[in-house]
Amino acid sequence: MHGDNKKYALVRELVINWYNQKGRNFPWRNTKxxxxxxxxxxxxxxxxxxxxxxxxxxxxxxxxxxxxxxxxxxxxxxxxxxxxxxxxxxxxxxxxxxxxxxxxxxxxxxxxxxxxxxxxxxxxxxxxxxxxxAFGDAIPLVDGNVIHFLSRVFEMEFSGPSDVRAWDFVAKFGGSHDSKLYWGIIDLVATTCLRQNPKCSVCPLNNVCAWYTKSSLKE
Ligand code: SF4
CATH class of the missing domain: 1.10.340.30 (Hypothetical protein; domain 2)
Known part of the structure; x- marks a missing residue:
């Protein structure tokens, strides 16, 4: 459990750091x-x-x-x-x-x-x-992109955004639920963690991602 929490914190930090440097800028993200x-x-x-x-x-x-x-x-x-x-x-x-x-x-x-x-x-x-x-509440947020990303990084399987296990997992993983964490995940999935041919070599998560570790071992 302690190990899980450490990995969650590391993944959150990597995503937010990446978002601060390379996240996309949209007007609905620049308002409260x-x-x-x-x-x-x-x-x-x-x-x-x-x-x-x-x-x-x-x-x-x-x-x-x-x-x-x-x-x-x-x-x-x-x-x-x-x-x-x-x-x-x-x-x-x-x-x-x-x-x-x-x-x-x-x-x-x-x-x-x-x-x-x-x-x-x-x-x-x-x-x-x-x-x-808008209100800065600490609650989980789950959609297809979040599930796709977390399934790869943590090697987990969820049936879809309505899977309660996914919401429970994100509640544990999300920590302080900084908006930037979710925007970072959304942007990583849009630009890097593509469903087909993900760009793992330039992904900030490649040292901790279970999917990448497994696929590199096969090569
Ligand atoms: S290392 Fe590859 S599979 Fe893992 S999160 Fe990054 S892009 Fe996705």
């Missing part, structure tokens, strides 16, 4: 505004960060508060989202969520997981992401 963070996470669902980054700033400039979004027609919101797809569904969910925030929460983003999840288009992952990135 919970509404802007919620919008970013809702747009990122089933969409690449590169695609969202092309519309995000304009979207926030147009609909800078829940009040703005709630009083805009769905068709106008959808037009702003055409380039990232699913625009009708997204526009409906964004507008409904904004209306609930205005009517039930006085225009403020709710802080509990339950209330966040009651917003249309907001599931457990997005609710958790908002709590961590």
């Amino acid at each position: 505004n919970p509404y802007h963070i919620l919008i970013g996470e809702m747009l990122l669902r089933r969409t690449t960060a590169a695609a969202v980054s092309r519309i995000y700033v304009d979207f926030i400039n147009c609909y800078g508060t829940p009040e703005h979004l709630a009083r805009t027609r769905e068709s106008s919101i959808a037009r702003s989202l055409v380039s990232i797809g699913l625009q009708s569904t997204r526009a409906k969910q964004l507008r409904q969520a904004a209306s609930i925030i205005v009517n039930d929460y006085d225009g403020k983003i709710p802080t509990s997981l339950e209330a966040l999840q009651s917003l249309p288009g907001v599931g457990y992952y997005i609710a958790s992401a908002v709590k961590i990135f």
Whole structure:
């Protein structure tokens, strides 16, 4: 157990150090505004960060508060989202969520997981992401990327993001749950720990990664 904790701490440190030097810079990461963070996470669902980054700033400039979004027609919101797809569904969910925030929460983003999840288009992952990135809460965050990365580094198998063992593991591994830890994992998976042909030779984890150690032994 002590050994596990030491490895967790080392992996966290390597990921965060790498993120500080090579992490990607996105506007939804440079704010503590919970509404802007919620919008970013809702747009990122089933969409690449590169695609969202092309519309995000304009979207926030147009609909800078829940009040703005709630009083805009769905068709106008959808037009702003055409380039990232699913625009009708997204526009409906964004507008409904904004209306609930205005009517039930006085225009403020709710802080509990339950209330966040009651917003249309907001599931457990997005609710958790908002709590961590906007409110600094120490809770685990699990998605396909986190599972992929941790499965390789720690040689573990999880059935998917809804596997409770994965959430339990990330709760133990995540430590202080610095936002940079999760952003670092997301960026490492996007740029280095690729599902096909990972770039292990330039990965900061290659000295501690179980998957890399095993595959090097085979060569
Ligand atoms: S060493 Fe390779 S498999 Fe391991 S985390 Fe880095 S890129 Fe992924």
